[in-house]
Amino acid sequence: MKIASLILSLLLTAALHAGPRSSTNYNVVTDTADGGGKRATSVNYTNDGSAGGISGTSTVAAPAATAKAGYLGQLYEVTGLQLAATPATVSENATRLLSAVQVLDDLTTLAVPTASITWSVQSGPLTSISTAGLATAGTVYQDTLATAQGSYAGNTGTLGLTVLNVNTDDIPGYTGDGLDDAWQVQYFGLSNPNAEPSIDADFDGQTNLFEFTAGLSPISAASRFLLHNAPVPNQPGQMRLVISPRLPDRTYTVKTSPTLGPAAIWTDLTGFTTSDNGSERTVTDTSATGTQKFYRVQITKP
Structure with a gap:
């Protein structure tokens, strides 16, 4: 008993007379017999201690870190749901x-079983979210933002999801008609019969399918594809063909035939030169011989 009392006395004496401990980023005041609940702070460090420094919560500002030591729980x-x-x-x-996950006040997290979340669609083209957290996307004509929502234990969180347009010809009303859904919606909106490929909506003599392929507006008669030809001055046997508009993502193939009509045989033009000036392309046929020669342009959109 005498030995135990002596040790306790020495410990208390040491605690009562210890000096301050400090560094550039840390400072602890002189120990006392009962330092329970004391807080030590500096620019970058904070410590909330309990009796004797046995347990407490410590945080560091940079790099961010949180430590909880000595607690039974x-x-x-x-603070929120993420x-x-x-x-x-x-x-x-x-x-x-x-x-x-639940977000805690020390920026740590606790996982939450997906089946415990109350899921819902807040906005956008999500058709449903199952109780297991499986979100199902609807059909879109372009990449579209959707927002999922979840609630748990009084907290609600949201998540933005981008629904990707992977099939360009599947929107209801325009499915499988050979035209890009985004192009049809841009000019005609959703489910408009005037957007059908064979319709000439602006009465300019060119169908929607052709105007889509050529990169034109299907609702403006002034937006038309033009091809005109003329002899090259002082160059007998040459013919100049001017194509407009020319778009960089299209392929233009000039074809020729000696006759017109259903029985005409069109072949690719050979022996020519090409030059571009903005949206206009000039193709010069250097072998425009014979009594007659007809031209047409095949446009290909990738």
Whole structure:
């Protein structure tokens, strides 16, 4: 008993007379017999201690770190709900699994079972989210943002998902008609019969399919594809063909035939030169011989 008392006395004496401990980023005041609940701070460091420094919460500003030591159970408060998906995209008519964590006041997180979340679609082309957190995307005509929502234990979180347009000809009303859905919606809106490929909506003599292929506006008669030809001055046996508009992402193939009509045989032009000036292309046929020769242009859109 005498030995134990002596040791206790020495410990208390040491604690009562210890000097301050400090460094550039840390400072602890002189120890006392009971330092319970004391806080030590500096520019970059904060420590909340309990009796004797046995346990406490420590944080560092940069780099950010949080440590909780000595507690029988971790102390925290939930500050929010964070949703996630990897990646944050989903192809149209496909699915993406969502997940959720609770965000704590020390910026750590706790995972939450997806089946415990109340899922819903806040906005955009998501057709549903199952109780297991499986989000199903609808059909889109262009990449479109959607927002999923989840609620748990009084907190609600949201997540933005991009629904990717992977099929350019599948939007309801325009499915499989050979025209890009985004182009049809741009000029005609959704489910408009005037957007059909064979319709000449602006009465300029060129169908929607042709105007789509040529990169024209189907609702403006002034937007037309033009091809005109004329002899090259002082160059007998040469013919100049001017194509407009010429777009860099199209391929223009000039074809010729000695006759017109259903029985005409069109072949690719050979023996020619090409020059471009902005949206105009000039093709010079250097072998424009014979009594007659007809031209037409085949436009290909990739």
